[in-house]
Amino acid sequence: MPGMNPDIEKERNTATFDPKEFTILWSGGEQLYKEKKILEKLLLDDPELEDPQPISYFSHKELYENSVRKACIVGEKIRKLRADGEDGVNTYNALLGGSLGSAILKEGNPLALHYVMFLPTIMGQGTIEQQVEWLSKAWDCEIIGTYAQTELGHGTFLRGLETRADYDAKTQEFVLNTPTLTAYKWWPGGLGHTANHAVVVAQLYTKGEFRGLAPFIVQLRHSDTHEPLAGIDIGDIGTKLGMKGVNNGYLGLKNVRIPLNNMLMKNQQVLPDGTYVAPKNNVLTYGTMMFVRCAIIRDTATALAKASTIATRYSAVRRQSPIDPNQREPQIMDHTTQQLKLFPQIAKAIVFKATGDSFWNLYNVLSGEIEQGNLERLPEMHANACCLKALCSADAAAGVETCRLSCGGHGYMDCSNFPTIYGTTTAICTYEGENTVMLLQTARYLVKVYGHALTGEQLVPTVAYINEALKLQDFVNFDGSLECIVKAFQFVAANKVRVAYEQVDQRRQQGHSTEMAASLSGVFLTSAAELHGRAFLAQSAYTELLAMCKQVSPALADVLMVVLELYLVDACLNRIGDFLRFINLTDEDVTKLEVRLQRCLERLRPNAVALVDSFDLHDRVLASALGAYDGNVYEHIFESAQKNPLNKEPVNASFHKYLKPFMKAHL
């Protein structure tokens, strides 16, 4: 392998800021940066965690077996960290998901749900006694669990779940059944062949009466032989677009009996005689969902950071299509059209990260308030979390694909790592609340709030702009300043909410029920929620990046200001139809914005490589022949092809078996 590619070296030499400064900021400070480096060393220097060949060459079964092998090594390291008292949320995030986990198990970890769902569910929903009984075994991985909720025929709508648990007071047992094919649990990670326990969510019946959903710990496989227990029909659901090593499974239950004490009873109880004690409130569930969605916003930032790093480095090295026919083909990053593909993704990575971080902090403040019984801001934050989850995941998935396509044919090869990154990222659009459902939840909140605004009520902070917009007749003096773009986004969002409100209202007046009126206005609702989310992101970008600028060197602040302007102008042009609909802008105003976008691209160009360098993604995390730090794109691609098992033999067996007889058939 040659040294540094000269084109990429030149980029680094001519950058106007020190990437290390932004790296520290991006990592959350010196301390967290150091911890990150220690974890990287712990995992990436272990030769046992390397793959015998690029995993895309494995069959599904081989991939699973290799995943279990590595997951156990990672599990052992977690045990050690825990014994040394060095575990914590950041560590689990890093090892199981995030960037580092994906460097080790890029198609996912079949033990992940044990750590991120099975353990937390017991902690959150088990009584103290139940925690004592189960947690230490689970922490030590004497038992390995997963979380089984979604069914083959039922997802989002929990009341539709069919799996049932009937309490038998005689034996003090629950009898679990999946009465139909559509009741089969479907999707839980690790359920196929890895876990031997699961938290199963089922409809509870005691004394012949329906009581609602409850979680049950069910042993699935024999502790020694791992054979499925009686009444358990279990397997792997099959190959998928991504997350290929996760061992998503299915589970059918036929008269499976478990002791009374296996129902997690912190929030609701069944007494030995079958008496049911209902839960006090459901606020805690909200909290968990928001926690997960906060984490998701950060994941979308990581996905964009990875994809934009790979595509930007490639674009610094790849030369193609001369601008001046008498000159050498330029680095493709010099084409404006290429810049428009790459740079907005870099900006989004930064804005989503900053938004995720600040939302995380807000979540922590809120958690405190909730514990003290103050639930006032819960619906607001839930609504925001929903639409941010939807927008960030959709933008990230689209951004990853834009980056991939910007690398032409080479982006299509698995060795670019784009296919895997896309598989992981697009999954976010569906899990933890399908995006359209998320937007509808936000919209329902916004329409309600709009009704309050009409009656002159004061609104909570993140929707207060609706009140302000109501006071304005028109949005005047669009001066194009960053602050003005943020305000304009809010004005536009408020008007979208107004239109949605009016649509629902009209249909109600035509005699539809509120529910039916909302359903018939679905398209108006989702688009209002989208604009609310866009306005939120614009405000957050503005607030967070300006705050960053105040604490960094002038050289870095200059770059961050370009990032901010690029983000806002691009966001505005992407929704220019909504802007023009509600704000009186001329053709020339739009052209001015477009010229300004182009100018932002030009200004970011010299720092593009340094900016993605500062995301500090290890070559093993990127896992991309196109994105390696040294920029030796072609050498890495070629090297990767040499690892192809097909290339180990000059002539494949299929020649003798099929091709030769076919070719010689008529000779």
Next chain:
Amino acid sequence: MPGMNPDIEKERNTATFDPKEFTILWSGGEQLYKEKKILEKLLLDDPELEDPQPISYFSHKELYENSVRKACIVGEKIRKLRADGEDGVNTYNALLGGSLGSAILKEGNPLALHYVMFLPTIMGQGTIEQQVEWLSKAWDCEIIGTYAQTELGHGTFLRGLETRADYDAKTQEFVLNTPTLTAYKWWPGGLGHTANHAVVVAQLYTKGEFRGLAPFIVQLRHSDTHEPLAGIDIGDIGTKLGMKGVNNGYLGLKNVRIPLNNMLMKNQQVLPDGTYVAPKNNVLTYGTMMFVRCAIIRDTATALAKASTIATRYSAVRRQSPIDPNQREPQIMDHTTQQLKLFPQIAKAIVFKATGDSFWNLYNVLSGEIEQGNLERLPEMHANACCLKALCSADAAAGVETCRLSCGGHGYMDCSNFPTIYGTTTAICTYEGENTVMLLQTARYLVKVYGHALTGEQLVPTVAYINEALKLQDFVNFDGSLECIVKAFQFVAANKVRVAYEQVDQRRQQGHSTEMAASLSGVFLTSAAELHGRAFLAQSAYTELLAMCKQVSPALADVLMVVLELYLVDACLNRIGDFLRFINLTDEDVTKLEVRLQRCLERLRPNAVALVDSFDLHDRVLASALGAYDGNVYEHIFESAQKNPLNKEPVNASFHKYLKPFMKAHL
């Protein structure tokens, strides 16, 4: 397996038109429909062409070997059809790509390039003598070839290719070399381990002088042993996002000598003494590119037809999220938000198919004109082909993903077949002219035409709207009629071309070269080209669907009119920013369009299943557990999971090897 799913049966019973009528139209008439059915029988009834297991469970190497096996069987059938005189363009299309080919080899055919590139290149660029020498061997598959042009470091810009052929007059041979790593041929299908010959495109040097590009037939592997010949470094490039069975390969050449007669010499010649005779013109190359791009437009329609069929049938069966909390969960197709995902894809499938067909006819007319030396409409049609290729492929890829996401988690499973359809469809955005490059070519033409318009010149038909727009100051009386939407699209496109022209012009006046001015205006240029393409599609949808309506039953005509209106209103709303920028529309006008879109969705709803049924895609072509004709979605998914090799054993070996030691470590 149960009989027909009752929900989907109900849909079919309540449709207002006869799907068979549209099927015949879609197939191109009774005769072609019959031929299609005969070919289907020939391929789909052959048990040898079934896979031993779903191919997603294979390793890359196993997949290749299974692909060769099946490709040889298909090849044998082609031989037979040819011997019986029953071959033809339609047959090759059907067997090698299109829908039927994908039913047999859903990840592509490693012999495809032999038929669609190697043979046609010899026919198009070989002299009569060369055709005699090579064609019969190639038709009989005594030799199997591919077409090697793209290099590891060079794609679109052909003059940048590095592979060279130096003529040695002493031995009357060419000496071929790939002098650098970036000169390696990269990507040709079948090159890895399948083909034993290739047409290699190289820079020709004779008498020490550079002569331009030329095609050479190079033998790569020994006819009997299939071992790579001396100086040939060859292999498979590795796993990819899609087209996984195609055996894309790489090729390095080191002093490989081939006889003088192996250069294809129909258009240019090298005489034995090394004298070079240049080609007369390059018009023929244009012709081939347009031919391929016409075919591509049809492929994008097929992709959308497949994806929308699967998602629509699934949406008729899947029930989720009650609208009325007291009622059963509805078919998800009853949610407006779901309709907005599905129905525009159905409409696009129909419009792209109609456009592809009419463009194909135009191409044939034009080919005739060109052969008679009339090149007048060539640049215009080339420009249109470029932007249609770009827009239809981008829309189709996005549409496939929209359909996949509309099926929630189940769309993510390979058994939905969405991942494969997406892999095949998104590839179209890159091959045969990368989409951004395509749009820039169209834009270059449009800007030139705009200059002509300014001087009052008459314009050729498909850009004549620019002249009309120049005459109008404003677009008045937007009455929302379909004709008006088409006219408005043209007005908007003309204005986008004007803005692009002005941007290029301004930069030229600032002192930039024309090339640099165009490069700096890249974003304006691509977006002008896009609008031109959208206007073309709008006009084409209007013309072709109205023409269809005149020849069908009133019941079908009613449905097609809804399809047309849906297509146009949706297209307009998708570019509403451009409309509002150049046409004076109010907030109420936009709301009216949105309400109308919603109304179109409602009107299409009762016929959605019948409409996708009428695409007449065989279950084997769809290859989807979600999209089978019988609608037994859950049964098919479950059945598919049972074919997972992991599920053949209750306990996977990795339990004993890794998991058990890990779990028992601390006991």
